[in-house]
Amino acid sequence: MTDLIGLPIKLARTIDGPCGVCGETTVIIGSSADPHIASLRCACCDRHRGWLPKTVADFLTDLVGRFGRPTDPITVRNSELAATLGAHAAEASTAPTT
Numbered sequence: 001m002t003d004l005i006g007l008p009i010k011l012a013r014t015i016d017g018p019c020g021v022c023g024e025t026t027v028i029i030g031s032s033a034d035p036h037i038a039s040l041r042c043a044c045c046d047r048h049r050g051w052l053p054k055t056v057a058d059f060l061t062d063l064v065g066r067f068g069r070p071t072d073p074i075t076v077r078n079s080e081l082a083a084t085l086g087a088h089a090a091e092a093s094t095a096p097t098t
């Protein structure tokens with residue numbers, strides 16, 4: 001998963017919300033921590049925003065493998081995940097918990 005670290009993504013799934021502190025929707029993929037594949041941090045204030053679901057990681061790995069590492073944030077939507085991977089794409093939310 002190391003090739004995804006530092007990659008900016010925008011989570012636009014129906015369960016995702018903006019950062020509870022600064023309202024930023026872009027997150028940066030961080031290092032992994034068992035049992036999670038990778039952490040997600042706010043691109044603006046570095047707040048912990050959740051964990052990268054495996055389905056999203058697979059989607060991004062596939063995308064980066066085919067098209068290379070993008071410079072702009074990749075927008076991840078339910079519809080794109082569903083089209084690429086089938087259903088059950090949204091298993092972790094970045095919506096603010098407080």
Ligand SMILES: [Zn+2]
Nearest residue numbers: 019022042045
């Ligand atoms: Zn933030």
